[in-house]
Amino acid sequence: MAILRIERLGHQGDGIARGPVFVPGALPGEEVEGEVVDGILAVPKIVTPSSDRVRGPCAHARSCGGCQLQHASDGFVGDWKTDVVRQALSAHGLDTELRTIATSPSQTRRRAAFSVRRTKKGALAGFHIKASDVIVAVPNCLLVHPDIAAALPLVEQIGMLGASRKGELSVLITRTDGGLDVAVRGGRPLDAALGEMLAGLGRQHDLARLSWEGDVAVARRQPELRMGKANVVPPPGAFLQATPEGEAALLAAVQEVVAGARRVADLFAGCGTFALPLSGAAPVHAVEGEAPMLAALDHGWRNAQGLKPVTTETRDLFRNPLLVDELRRFDAVVIDPPRAGAQAQIAELAAAHMPRIAYVSCNPVSFARDAAALVAQGYTLDWIQVVDQFRWSTHVELAACLTRTR
Template structure:
């Protein structure tokens, strides 16, 4: 049976009438395949779209790390902006879109690799599309070349620490000191395993090796630079996916905060925005993780030429900042998890903070919070999609709100 692909879903799959979901297809394409429930397999493209291109990575068809390598960059940009426009339209909102900021190929500086023992050795890579099968990625076009050195590290870790039935999640990140490796899962940690892991860190020249919450070896400090400050994040701490994406977000956040003299950074992480902003204004950083707050504070204290930065460890979902606390600030930056920040947005509206920069990784919850801000008297004056997760269906954005 033949199917006409009408549109792409939020996960990047083509959708035909039914609905029928067809991965790696594009709107306007006529396709055939085998229907399993609502999903089409063994797909054959009978009439390709003029937006179809040859995937740049040979692993694309098997690997689940990317969903949109078969589409040209202009189509992907339009698709991602369309996801945000549709989310806003559901709440009756629209705004001016600044040009999309797309990170280049081979720019990802952090990733979580899956690793598993095999009968004779070990393997590491990404999970296959809609599968728990690990696909090896020796020619990955997504990860930074220096991050690719983590693949043999993950294989060695699996060989020596994973059970035959289970696997490891190996979070790897580039730092000023080299590879920062954080292991989740695997055997219970004991004395001999600690010794073996320390030896592995030496063999592979790792900056830091952490097992769950314990640092096993730190041969060099895995520092991250935010503005002019060097920060030593705790193991597994959040970091923007690419340097280019971080720079794009920061530039728009700074523009939104122009003229502010006191800024609050809500869901501040280790200081991605708070520390650079402290070059222009006094800044208060709030985050639920005390380890990240300690790291931010230490980085600020060692840096020169910054205005005062204060930190507060606080569960912002249970205890959002209240209007009496917020009224001392004339600028707010908020970068919440995917759930958004409904309760905190309500407090910002009541406080009447003059300018807000909202960074989001979920257009749906962003649009919900944006609608509340607009109803509360704010103007959504500009928005930019920032595509750090190139070739994926993931959408990030930064938006500017000013009090009318």
């Protein structure tokens, strides 16, 4: 048995002692005791607890893999996530104002991806145990909106109807203004009999829509979401911001950056999270690689009132970024790439001397790399708004303001 002192928290939320030894569930400054196997103290006994240690509010905190930080105080988590951004910047020699983190309240997640497997007696639905394919049921989950938590029996029913005996279904549930929108992946082929049973589930649970492997199987109401002045119906399973509060914090930061712009480009635009609200003040050109998402954006814009023109372009910005001559039509750009960042597009933005860039990121590491490339080409990183809409997890997001100074 070893007694270790935790020196810091790693990016996956584990405590790290000298060695390094990884200790899940431990906090900096704590002394822990246990058996170390292959550099991991998997079942620590907390000998000296941190003043930041709290009792996890969720009964499933120890088993469910969805939350890694319920044992830490909110203040500690906010400071740690902010420091994750600070360290990513520091690795590239960058420093800037980090605004107070905007943390979404509990029970506000409007979408969740449940896993479900058939069992001998029915089905088991929930989330995976950390680093495992074992599913743990999560009734009364404190992360998701109560409407989604209450849908766990629906997920079990879907598993009983559509999962193979050995396979696992993924059931993505999104809370929309029209009701729950359900997208199922990994099930058996959709035939007439299954379609009829799913229609029955739609009526029983008052669903807005249910799709099966991307095809709409049940459509009772439009699963609309409000984006600015527009109502948008995202395609099944489309990317959306996780919480309304998180989306509002990111949007407010983006609007601050591009305020007063005469024409804006929104790159990796999705269904219009930023493009549609921004079009209330200026024309917007929205570019996205997934045509169905742009179709949803365009339909929302065409059926709204009081918006400036919004044009759309389906384009793979990784392989085919907007070039300098195309970018010079705009005086501000919003860019919200996936976790890998957008090196090719960033190079073109720098070469075009884009006056203002609002950069939204879900990965501080790739953001810091891209921001450093812009700073090297004459930009100033003015400030960053850190956003936590994945409460109690290690995930952190941000929106940044970059302006051209030379």
